[in-house]
Amino acid sequence: MTTPTDYVHGYSTHETRRLGDQADTLAALLHSGTAYPAGSRVLEVGCGVGAQTVHLLAASPEAHFTAVDISADSLAQARTHVTEYAPDAHISWHQANLFELPFPEAAFDHVFVCFVLEHLTAPRRALTALRRVLRPGGTLTVIEGDHGSTFFHPHSAYAHATIDCQVQLQATAGGNALIGRQLHPLVTAAGYEDVVVRPHTVYADRSRPALVNGFTRNTFITMVESIREDALAAGLMNPSDWDRGIADLHRTATAEGTFHYTFFKALAVNPPSR
Template sequence: MQQDPSEKKYIHGYTATEQERLREQALVIERPIYGYIDFSKVRDLLEIGSGVGAQTEVLLRRFPNLSITGVEYEALQIKKAQENMVALGYGPEKVKFIQQDATKLHLDKTFDAAFICWVLEHIPDPVRVLISMKPFLKPGAMVSVTEVFNSSFYTYPYLPAVMDYWEIYNQYQVTIGGDPQVGAKLGALLDEAGYKDIELRSGGFHLDKRKPEEKKTVFTYWKNLMSSGAPSLIQEGLITEKDFKAMQEAMDSLKEMPESIFNYRFIQATAYA
């Protein structure tokens, strides 16, 4: 019997607050991601794990030539994505969403390119996604994949309330079938799936007192990211409400310290079908 999409555990959850956080996150981290992506010559784009349409929105704004088909597993996310696209004035000729398991795609067309962002970290066997989508890409189609490398997260000064929480957060993601270090494996995964001309780059943030306002913005963004996992971590008995509040207070204190440092690197891959 096929599993109900809503039965899968997802560390961030599907609350309205989380759905809005995803859109805010996309804007905060837009420049480091999209500074190295060029879909200006692409017409039909396949987006895997389109969620609430947070990245879809950025893609359509940056590349108005695109027509996007988003594949998403969770019906609640698709409903929100459709609402977001209507509010932005995008009709079905520009974007449509399909509810499917990305490891077992069955699509009715082929695409000029594919885009995956913050998705493979949540999938137990990510190479299956890369293999599944390959028959639906035209020969030579470009694939852009951006993924987490969570062990690169570093803050100064060291605050146990932050780093202990982060360790628990990442270990929980592993227990529910995810991989918080999947970015480091992108090259090998794409090679295993049969893609060619694979190139990798490291992107992200290293912020100190030279950029105080950007540093504050990113600390706030990261606090919200970490907070999104708290309901699951509390429900599973991995942290207490006190631990959660201590993490938030510690992140707020880091945000206000002139001498604090924020570092995080993600991994971005470009390959061709």
């Protein structure tokens, strides 16, 4: 798994707030249909600051959760956030690398992975490693975005170029911001069965102000804006073109604009050992 310094978006307070905005805004879209039975053992890999954890707990208050992240700082923030939200939740916390999880074989009934694979240099190997701790017949849920699915009005080549800077920087760091479209072959190649992938589309216009603010402005545009210095230092764009691109992205969040993005959610089963 990546080390903390490999996380392309950084570990700032600003990024923590962005992750929370994203999770809260998209909870109904991304977590729909994700609920675990009472008493089931659920592993959340790459829990980060707990932005998704609180929504998992809300949907499955009687399940027993184990949250893992490689960053001690993120894990501490997650523990604080979740304790404030659900002080009686059945949850334990572990700092660990997903390739070296400190759990016995078949320790969990379900595994949940959200916005993790995009940051890994070996996502298929990560999925394969998770099969060791998932019982035969247990389920895997994976959610990832795909920056190539972004389109908007008014159209702007400059705005698309700023997004492509994010894609290129993430690739340089060993990740893949286009991984959403690859989930089915990735999960299948890792040995899972009954793999089903479905798109979950975010569409925002003036009739959906919560999505315009929560996703277009506070999640997506904020994410792109945060890489300005890295993109310019890498020579991916010049300052004037970058600033024009960001201004054009903000136009998509005005009364005249629209914005579209697609997340992909995979469900699969860990088959019995043969």
